[in-house]
Amino acid sequence: MLIKVFGAAVQGIDATLITIEVNSSRGCMFYLVGLPDSTVKESHQRIISALQVNGYRLPTSNIVINMAPADIRKEGSAYDLPLAIGILAASEIIQPEKLSRYLLMGELSLDGSLQPIKGVLPIAIKARELGFEGMIVPQQNAREAAVVNNLKVYGVGNIKEVIEFFNGKQELNPTFINTREEFYAQQTDFDLDFAEVKGQENVKRALEVAAAGSHNVLLIGAPGSGKSMLAKRLPSILPPLSLGESLETTKIHSVAGKLGKEGGLISKRPFRDPHHTISTVAMTGGGSFPQPGEISLAHNGILYLDELPEYQRNVLEVLRQPLEDRKITVARIRCNVEYPASFMLVASMNPCPCGYYNHPTKACVCSPGQVQKYLNRISGPLLDRIDLQIEVTPLPFEKMADNRPGESSATIRERVIRARQIQEERYADIPGIYCNAQMNSKLLALHARPDDKGLTLLKNAMNRLNLSARAYDRILKVSRTIADLEGCQSIQAVHLAEAIGYRNLDREDWAG
Template sequence: MYAKVNSLGVAGLNGYTVQVETDLSGGLPQFTMVGLPDSAVKESSERVRSALKNLHYQWPASRITVNLAPADVRKTGPVYDLPVFISIMAAQGKLPAVSGESAFLGELGLDGTLRPVNGVLPMALAAVQNGIKELFLPAENAAEAAVAQGLTVYPARTAQQVVLHLCGAEKLTPAEPTGYDADGVWLGADMADVRGQLVARRALEVAACGGHNLVFVGSPGSGKSMLAKRLPGILPPLTYEEAVETSAVYSVAGLVPAGKGLVRARPFRSPHHSVSATAIAGGGSVPRPGEVSLAHNGVLFLDELPEFSREALEVLRQPLEDGIVTVSRVHGSATYPCKFMLVAAMNPCKCGYLGHPTRPCSCTPSAVDQYLRRISGPLMDRIDLHVHVEPVAYGDLAQAADGESSAAIRTRVAAVRQLQRERYQALPGVYCNAQLPGNRLRQFCPMTPAAETVLRAAFERMGLSARAYDRILRVSRTVADMDGSEVLDSRHIAEAVQYRSLDRRFTPVSL
């Protein structure tokens, strides 16, 4: 006897359909699974056998062959327990013919309970693309799968509930999509707590408006980390499309909050400086998203930037440029999105007091040069804004009035971002100025003759690279957008140039 049911798999962030075929034939009782399964998939035979017996169903006393098609794609994880269970029941004639428009996934406990699995959202989206109308899965994954429009999701606590539904005895209640509200209220750290630091606050708003990378340079205690941690609060809320993209990454990583369909807040990732290059980019024996992908559509914050290993920092260069990262391992490769804002904080030297107005620096020039050499020139070129953070004056700390709130700044940022979305709607994948391709800069960044003069003088005097030239234009475009100007004027170029403090002040000649 033969039966076939649909299931799903995921490779990277791409879901795909899997046909679970079961054949019962004569011969000595034996269970064989083919179709390139890994160890977790092969072990499903014991989980399915125990679940069938504990739910008082019969385990076939015959030769059982299960094929997972396509056979040339490696199958991983316990996601195929439920479809194997259903296909064996159908092959015995215990179930009516299973519709080709239905799919099943989930891990089985030995008592037949269904346990959640990772990667459900990409699989649900793939189900819709492949014409599947119904998806049966563990109840804990239902909210996540219900995000996929055009798919009826049936959450179940046990495999027996799925069997009863298919037999028409007790119908399962479909999960309801939770919807998406893009106007969420930021409940994190607020910009109103920041005292003084007008230049740094302005730079942070410019970075948020254009999606630019940013590094704060200043002495210990000047507020670099405090400012960086408030960046998510002034970024515009995630759009529905961005929320789906971000949630897909978190789904594969198993980090979607229980009972939540979508990640609703922009990610803020802050790995310790001891993090490895693999943890930054992603990897493992089975590829998994790294920090750059977990920060997709959000912020990756690197505190004490020079303390990170050279390897960990250099692995950032390609993701910052391309917005995607490809991880290749023995068992296959996976490509993950990683369009994030990089925000870093660092001291100007080893002791931290180079340029401090009152405390002398104890570092020698060679020590300063050695400290800054830990950050390569190509990486620094990819950071748009280099901002020196001055120590906070006593008068600013003692003032009673709060600064401008994150909510007020967020409103301005959202308006500028919307302007950019409308401007670049004909350019696929471009939503803000930081993503503007180099070959379109002249088209979207017209300059006055005075602006051309300022930019030429800065380029020649500072010895900027071609990449730094492009990034100054992108930042100038953002400053002009905040100013309500379509044409870049000299003041817009001048502000963008002054956000290159590492080129002007702290970068050694070798960089």
């Protein structure tokens, strides 16, 4: 008897339908074809044990299973459940009438219980797209899949429940969550707030500008000056995620298996802070079975690199292309996978090996050559892609002892949201452009053209600081954001002056 059961394979952050064809005939052999990897082949033993423990026997017949399309490699243990159900249906132990209406995925334990799998959200989206009535997944993945509306999602704990469901002996209750209610309820709940930061008004202003235009930031200062503290509060002033952004971000984390037990849509912008010992593959994504890297997990959020010069040079250099293209393509022999990587780069570093160069009270013990060598660990092309380079100076005692709260994140966020709304209206007809940091040369000429006074100021700064063409573009983008924060239609000299002031490392006298 020939039976078809449906599953899915995840490629990148999207799913492809996999049709599992099972034919049972006279004989005693077992064949599994359709480009399965070793993990899929091992499912035979897991299925035998799971069925035996739950009172069923693997049929003693000739079983041929084809996983179509056969040119796509099938990886992982998530095919255990559809393979087992297909075998039982082909052997007439399960009634096949309802099989075509459901998509099944799940890993089997030896006792028949179902273990959670990765990539359930893109699979659920594909199931709805293809018109399936419902989807059966492990209980732990039910909330994640239930994010997709107009699709019945059944979370089950054991294969016996699935068998009895198809035989009409047991009903399964679909999982339902109010996606929009949960999503909007969690958007303003932050543990950290800028009101807790004492002093550092110039740095907070720079971070507000960065958030308003999605600009990359480098904080440079002595140990204990508050670089990490400020960076970790940046998500609290970023605009809230839209439902579309949240869905795309959640898909990436689902494929990587990073959603956790709660599942559901990600309601806050990601903040990823990998350790400086991270490898190139972990940063960009890839591996034998390609997975998203840190730059993709930070999509629509922040990638924070603390102690920037301590990262391996090749790890930092691979950031250059994603910062421009806002995507990363992982090329492997068997496949090419593209992951989105539109993130804000926020980095922090000490100014020298000892950490006290330019410190107001502590003497630096590094020679000028050591300071320059330390700064040279970050290449010029990467620095060019960082719009704001901010020096963070230690607070005097009077500021630290001041108990008055600073401006709250909620207040700053309102100004940032207003500036982003101006940008959304400006770029509404341009696909792929949502904020000032994404402007190309054509848009710069249209929307970031300074007046004569500003042009003279910018020319003098370019000549004095010996800035590159990319730094010139970055200054115009930042000045456009500053003007948006002020509600100005045109860029004025004062906006350019502030933007130029955020290029601290370009000053000739900075490193002696």
